[in-house]
Amino acid sequence: MLRDEVAKAFKIIQDGGIILYPTDTIWGIGCDATNTEAIKKIYKLKQRDEAKSMIILLDTENKLESYISDMNPLAYDLIEYAENPLTLVMPGAKNISPALISSDGSIGIRISKHPFCQQLIQRMKKPLVSTSANISGKPSPQYFSQIDDEIINGVDYVVDLDQHSMEIKNPSTIMKLAPNGSFEFLRR
Template sequence: MLKDEVAKAFKIIQDGGIILYPTDTIWGIGCDATNTEAVKKIYRLKQRDEAKSMIILLDNDNKLQSYIAEVPEIAYDLIEFAENPLTLVMPGAKNISPALIAGDGSVGVRVSSNEFCQQLIQRMRKPLVSTSANISGKPSPQYFSQIDQEIIDGVDYVVDIDQHSMEIKNPSTIMRLDPNGSFEFIRR
């Protein structure tokens, strides 16, 4: 079943579509992080200001250098030893859609521990966009049953995994990390 869902989601993403999917945190809306048209579809669906950037998911930390110009050494330790999902906001974003890069040149990156996400990202050979499955300004849904019908109807595919799970997952911790290794918490 997991393999089938990965294949279906991959086909949609390959065709420039957007998906609604479970992550290691809350449900997300995603697409190919290199496809600007698909990224813009997500902004429209969420009614979100394009100045508010979204994050990208990777399947492992050895791909960081493909998307961040200078990865501080501490980033690898932070990812390895984080007890909760961790998003690192780092400057020098590259090889992704300009629509995902903040005004200061940064992007948020999380290495996902979710099996579906990992397999999909491996299949894509590209990062996966991830943003909470809600209309901008509304609360983030804790689980699938709380997702607005407008979001469900607005995506090209809803991944059929964990839809009945009532496990409450929290959004990731977010840290801004500079190339010199200094950091600050944005969300704990």
């Protein structure tokens, strides 16, 4: 089942599509983080201002340096010891679509522990865009049944996993980390 869903989602993403999928936090809308056209589809679907950047997911922290030019070693400790899913916003984004990079050159990255996300990212050999499955300005859905029909009908594929789970999941903690080691919480 998991392998089949990864294969189906991978095909959609390879073809430039966008997917609705479960993560280790809340349900996400995603695509290939190097495909600007697919990223624009997500902005349009969410009715989101393109100046508001989205995050990317990786399957392992070993890949961080492929997407951040000035990697702060503290990031590895923060990821290792974080009790909850942690998104790190770091400057020096590289090797992803410019549509994802904030005006200050940063990108938010989370290492996903969800088996579907990990396997899909491994198949893609690229980061996966992740943004909450809601229209911009509306509450983030805590589980699948709360996702707006407009979102479900607007993606190219809905992953058939965890749809009946009623486990309450929260968005990740977001921390902005500077190359000099200073940091601030953007969302706890």
